[in-house]
Structure formats: C-alpha cells, structure tokens
Amino acid sequence: MAVQQHFITVGGLRLHYLERGQGEPLLLLHGYPQNHRCWRHQIEALARRHRVVAPDWFGWGQSERSSNHQADYYTEVERLRQLTQTLGLDHFNLAGHDYGGFLALGFAQRYPRNLKRLAIINSRAHRSFTPAFYRLTAFQCYCARRALLALLFTYGPLYHLHRRTLRNYVPGCFNEAELEDYIGWLRHxxxxxxxxxxxxxxxxxxxxxxxxxxxxxxxxxxxIWGDADRFCDTTIARDLAARIPNAELTILPGVGHFAVEEAPDAVLRALEQWLARPKTGQPYHDI
Incomplete structure (x- = not known):
C-alpha cells in the first residue's frame, strides 16, 4: 500500500501531510513536540479500511514555521477547519493526542456535524496540566510575552532543554533519530x-x-489514556468519559504520556474498537 506525502497551502501557510489507504476518512493529529511520525505504528493497519490523513501541524515537522501567524486556540481550531475543507474531509473520524486532542475537542464542539467519531488520547483537553508542568508552561508563556525574555529564548538552549526532558523516553517511545526529527528544528x-x-x-x-x-x-x-502520564493526569480522562454522553474510556496501565508510541498495539486496538462502534455508548474497560 503506497504512502503518499504531500504539501498543501492552508490560510497562506505550507503544510505537510501523509495520506494512505481508502475508505471512510480518518484524520490523526499529533501532539507536542511531535509530527505525523508519532502514528507510524498505527497508520498501516488503520489504512486497510480507512483513508488515513496524518498532518504535521502548522509549525511542526516539515510544515511551515511562521512567527507571523497567530496561534491562539480558536484561530488554531479554525485552521483545522480550513485544513479539512482543503482536503475535502466533510464527514470524518478525528483522533488527537496531546495538543492534537486539545484542538480536536474544540473542533468537535464547533463542528459536530462534520465528525463521525472523536478520539482523545492523553491530552490536557478541557482542563490543563499537572501542577509542576502547569507552572513550567505558564512560565514559558510569561517569558514569551515579554520582549527581552523572548529574545533570550530565541538565542537560548531550547533544543538542549527539550532533549534533556525527552531523552528519558528513548528508547521506550522513540529512538534517537525520531527524537531528533521531533526537536531538531530547535537547533535553528x-x-x-x-x-x-x-x-x-x-x-x-x-x-x-x-x-x-x-x-x-x-x-x-x-x-484513551496511559495512567502513568506525568503531564496530563487521568482525572482529565475520567472527567471526559463521565461528561461526554457517548464516551468510552480505555485506561492503559503503566503507560505514560506518549501512549501512541509507548503502547502502540494497545492504542491501535482501542482505535479499531472505536472505529467499529455503533452510535451507542460502550462500557469502561482496561486493556
């Protein structure tokens, strides 16, 4: 089965995406700081029955990084809407991990008639991060909004800081080459x-x-949630499952934040079960 990689322009920004398979459309959104490669373990199996589209979100992977475009939440949700329109995705399945799940939830609430199904994997979703990571992210946002501190970030060791944090996930989630693919652009x-x-x-x-x-x-x-996530606690997952009327919760014991890569087979099974679901709820279960 051929893998097709493409570039398109959406809202004046160049975006890279992978497409594979035919059938009912499935859009896969990656998280921070990854790109479409985070789905590498699931794409082939999912593409047997679906038209799978996995973009590098704007700014990540091979997509354009432009400091002139706004990245506030609803502007990003509208970019997702523009992307789906450009790709001709009128009624499709949407799965997102981390930042991708955050955007997917906003899209589902704004454009529910465009979606067949929704999947959220280890994401801040409607809440936010664990206390330690919340403080770190808030500090990053604070610095980025102040000109002198932002300038220091521009010249600072962001690549090495990211590598130091994510090195703990090698080889459990990704290898050295994949990690470099995710964060190498921070060298520049x-x-x-x-x-x-x-x-x-x-x-x-x-x-x-x-x-x-x-x-x-x-x-x-x-x-779908790894319960050893140090960034996004399982309380988010359980709240999503409790509040969304037709939600099914799958807990992955001992799995961390990068569940798509750390427990690829379990995530694939959960996604396949989700894609086979009728329009009724399913009970909670562990894998």
Whole structure:
C-alpha cells in the first residue's frame, strides 16, 4: 500500500501531510513536540479500511514555521477547519493526542456535524496540566510575552532543554533519530523564534467553555489514556468519559504520556474498537 506525502497551502501557510489507504476518512493529529511520525505504528493497519490523513501541524515537522501567524486556540481550531475543507474531509473520524486532542475537542464542539467519531488520547483537553508542568508552561508563556525574555529564548538552549526532558523516553517511545526529527528544528534560530511566537499565544489555564460543552457532544467518543502520564493526569480522562454522553474510556496501565508510541498495539486496538462502534455508548474497560 503506497504512502503518499504531500504539501498543501492552508490560510497562506505550507503544510505537510501523509495520506494512505481508502475508505471512510480518518484524520490523526499529533501532539507536542511531535509530527505525523508519532502514528507510524498505527497508520498501516488503520489504512486497510480507512483513508488515513496524518498532518504535521502548522509549525511542526516539515510544515511551515511562521512567527507571523497567530496561534491562539480558536484561530488554531479554525485552521483545522480550513485544513479539512482543503482536503475535502466533510464527514470524518478525528483522533488527537496531546495538543492534537486539545484542538480536536474544540473542533468537535464547533463542528459536530462534520465528525463521525472523536478520539482523545492523553491530552490536557478541557482542563490543563499537572501542577509542576502547569507552572513550567505558564512560565514559558510569561517569558514569551515579554520582549527581552523572548529574545533570550530565541538565542537560548531550547533544543538542549527539550532533549534533556525527552531523552528519558528513548528508547521506550522513540529512538534517537525520531527524537531528533521531533526537536531538531530547535537547533535553528528561526525554529526557536517560532517556538517563542507559539507560546506567546498559548493559554495554559483550563477552558471552561470546553468543559461546559462536553455534555452536548453526541458522537461516539473514545478516551484513551496511559495512567502513568506525568503531564496530563487521568482525572482529565475520567472527567471526559463521565461528561461526554457517548464516551468510552480505555485506561492503559503503566503507560505514560506518549501512549501512541509507548503502547502502540494497545492504542491501535482501542482505535479499531472505536472505529467499529455503533452510535451507542460502550462500557469502561482496561486493556
């Protein structure tokens, strides 16, 4: 089965994406700081029955990094809408991990009629991060919004800081080459400038409007979570499953934040079960 990699322009920004297979469309959104490669273990199997599209989100991977574009939440959700329109995805399945799950939830609440199903994997979703990571992210946002501190970030050791943090996930989630693919762009000043621009617009606080909209979601929803996540606690997962009427919760015991790569077979099984679901809820279970 051929893997097709493409570039398209959406809203004036160049975006890279992988496409494979035919059938009911499935859009896969990666998290921070990854790109479409985080789905490498699942794409081949999912593409046997679906048209799978896995983009590098704007700013990540091979997609354009422009410090001139806004990255506030609803602008990003609207970019997702523009992307799906450009790709001709009118009624599709949407799965997102981490930042991708954050955007997917906002999209589902704004454009529920465009979705067949929704899956959220280890994401801040409607809430936010664990206390330690919340403070770190809030500090990054604070610095990015102040010119002198932002300049220091542009010239600072962002690549090495990311590598030091993520090195703990080698080889459990990704290898050295994959880690370099995820963060190598931070070696360059243009990449660090874009990183600063991204966090200038990012809001770390919980989003009350997303929480209030959970009860209105009526599409089959999968909430898939590694319960050893140091960034996004399982309380988020259980709250999503409790509040979304047609949600199924799958807990992955002992699995961390990068569940898609750390427990690829378990995530694949959960996604396949989700894609096979009828329009009724399913019970909670562990894998």
């Amino acid at each position: 000043r243009s990449g660090r400038r874009w990183w600063t621009s991204f966090f200038r617009h990012y809001e770390v606080a919980p989003r009350r409007e997303l929480e209030e909209g959970l009860a209105n979601l009526r599409l089959p929803t999968a909430v």
